[in-house]
Amino acid sequence: MSVAADLSEADRAALRLAVTRVRDVPAHEILIDDGDRPEVVHVVLEGFACRYKLLSDGGKQIMAWLVPGDFCDLQVAVLGRMDHTIATVSASRIGAIDRAQIDVLFNTSPALSHALWWASLVQEAILREWLVGIGRRDAAGRMMHLLCELHARLTAAGLAQDDRFTFPLSQSELADTLGISPVHVNRTVQLLRHEGLIEWTRNELVFKDVARLCSLACFDPNYLHLERRRRRGAHLDGRDAS
Amino acid sequence: MSVAADLSEADRAALRLAVTRVRDVPAHEILIDDGDRPEVVHVVLEGFACRYKLLSDGGKQIMAWLVPGDFCDLQVAVLGRMDHTIATVSASRIGAIDRAQIDVLFNTSPALSHALWWASLVQEAILREWLVGIGRRDAAGRMMHLLCELHARLTAAGLAQDDRFTFPLSQSELADTLGISPVHVNRTVQLLRHEGLIEWTRNELVFKDVARLCSLACFDPNYLHLERRRRRGAHLDGRDAS
DNA sequence: CGCTTAGTTGATGTCACTCAACCCTAGTGG
DNA sequence: CCACTAGGGTTGAGTGACATCAACTAAGCG
Numbered sequence: 001m002s003v004a005a006d007l008s009e010a011d012r013a014a015l016r017l018a019v020t021r022v023r024d025v026p027a028h029e030i031l032i033d034d035g036d037r038p039e040v041v042h043v044v045l046e047g048f049a050c051r052y053k054l055l056s057d058g059g060k061q062i063m064a065w066l067v068p069g070d071f072c073d074l075q076v077a078v079l080g081r082m083d084h085t086i087a088t089v090s091a092s093r094i095g096a097i098d099r100a101q102i103d104v105l106f107n108t109s110p111a112l113s114h115a116l117w118w119a120s121l122v123q124e125a126i127l128r129e130w131l132v133g134i135g136r137r138d139a140a141g142r143m144m145h146l147l148c149e150l151h152a153r154l155t156a157a158g159l160a161q162d163d164r165f166t167f168p169l170s171q172s173e174l175a176d177t178l179g180i181s182p183v184h185v186n187r188t189v190q191l192l193r194h195e196g197l198i199e200w201t202r203n204e205l206v207f208k209d210v211a212r213l214c215s216l217a218c219f220d221p222n223y224l225h226l227e228r229r230r231r232r233g234a235h236l237d238g239r240d241a242s
Numbered sequence: 243m244s245v246a247a248d249l250s251e252a253d254r255a256a257l258r259l260a261v262t263r264v265r266d267v268p269a270h271e272i273l274i275d276d277g278d279r280p281e282v283v284h285v286v287l288e289g290f291a292c293r294y295k296l297l298s299d300g301g302k303q304i305m306a307w308l309v310p311g312d313f314c315d316l317q318v319a320v321l322g323r324m325d326h327t328i329a330t331v332s333a334s335r336i337g338a339i340d341r342a343q344i345d346v347l348f349n350t351s352p353a354l355s356h357a358l359w360w361a362s363l364v365q366e367a368i369l370r371e372w373l374v375g376i377g378r379r380d381a382a383g384r385m386m387h388l389l390c391e392l393h394a395r396l397t398a399a400g401l402a403q404d405d406r407f408t409f410p411l412s413q414s415e416l417a418d419t420l421g422i423s424p425v426h427v428n429r430t431v432q433l434l435r436h437e438g439l440i441e442w443t444r445n446e447l448v449f450k451d452v453a454r455l456c457s458l459a460c461f462d463p464n465y466l467h468l469e470r471r472r473r474r475g476a477h478l479d480g481r482d483a484s
Numbered sequence: 485c486g487c488t489t490a491g492t493t494g495a496t497g498t499c500a501c502t503c504a505a506c507c508c509t510a511g512t513g514g
Numbered sequence: 515c516c517a518c519t520a521g522g523g524t525t526g527a528g529t530g531a532c533a534t535c536a537a538c539t540a541a542g543c544g
Contacts, residue, residue, distance in 0.1 A: 051370070055374070055378055056460050060378075061373060063370045063373050075363045078356065083367055083370070083464050110349060118320050118321065120359075120363070125317075125325050127373065128295070128305045131369065132295050134377050134421065139499080170521090172522080178377075179376065180500070181500070182522095183500090186523065186524060187524090218298050222323070381532075412490065413491065422532070423533055425532090426531085426533075428492060431491095432492085486543105488541100488542085488544105489540105489541085490540085491540075491541095493537085494537085495535085496534085496535085497532105497533080497534075498533075498534095499532085502527105502529075503529100504525100504527090505525085507522100507523080508522085508523075508524095509520105509521090509522085510519100510521090510522105511519085511520085513516105513517090514515100
């Protein structure tokens, strides 16, 4: 989903220059709150962040995981007011782009505005897939599918080696993502472990059998629209994973 | 969500002219299928359509209801390939815009491209709210919230009078939307009826107590971002509801 | 008038929730 | 070096919301 993947060097440079105010943010810190009308757009450079909404009964639903390369709140450049909250999950490095600067980029480079819209639409496609999962899959199916998706996204971004990547979420946060209780997340994780599908220790997740996991999850990566990105792992900071 | 609401007369005319090939489509007909690479973008002029995905086990999850004024598949103009299916729910009048024409509009009118992006982002916001509902609300809560949302959207579009509007979905389609079984939808509908909240006969839904329903559903219309549309009920066909 | 589709109802089953206890690890301070 | 604490993680028992199955009714339609 890294928006820079398909851009010309000039456009990527323009995007890089637009990122002012890079800062390190500790885990579990709110970046933008529900109702805010921020003047900057945030982008994740390192670490994990998430979108979520809080319910009146204290419940919480996470609606997106934001990994390095993802824009957090591009929509405020158009909609103005946030209708949900964005917070870090792990300690992260977060970049900020002035909202006005987004408009400038949008008007000067058709390729760039196209790329921004593309990124926004892929996030929407992911959201649709999550809806299908929560609506129609059981706990294990949801979890497997979600992990396959994360694996695909991180691999495409060059952030996973040997089917192994950092996974900084607690079981409780996973529960708020999948729409099930923390206790049931625990039992489901153990199921996947005993099936020899994953290892999950502290901060790291290892896929023991990617093919079987994807098959069990009925995971079809089409919706991630990765085929567009011929240059795998191109990041905002200009590094390529190669 | 009618995209034309905030546009200048010239932009609205341009959009209207872009709609070639208006056709009447019977109920339950597929407009664009999963995997298609269509050359046109569809817009609902009359009737109801929906987005959905089919699962391998025969299950179905509806991910959006598309009402008059909504674009069905704007995303193919950017992403190229459909990752879900769009079909009519009731007999509908559907307009089509050439994909190339979208690009022209996009490049010639900043206001129009802004409006298109806006429409796409509002659909995303609705999707997020549906995710929260399916993830964290019980059956009655989901249904009430969904009905409040539809009421708000149709009222904003000038398609509801006296808290009364056409509602062409079957209980089974409602079930595929809410992620519960048709039988449980039936019981939940009866609950709302006995509570004196709604009347639902054939094709028409009547809200008996909007305030109580919205309050019970914890419905907060912020996420619909309706505040932007000062001209309520402006449609692609140029009519205003007044 | 039979056929079909949608809605309704009851009985039974199950997946996941809640509550509660316990464990394990890391961090802290004595 | 150890006692204490706090936040996950783990486990079991009991409960509840919703699913499934199956039968029946009502409404359109040739």
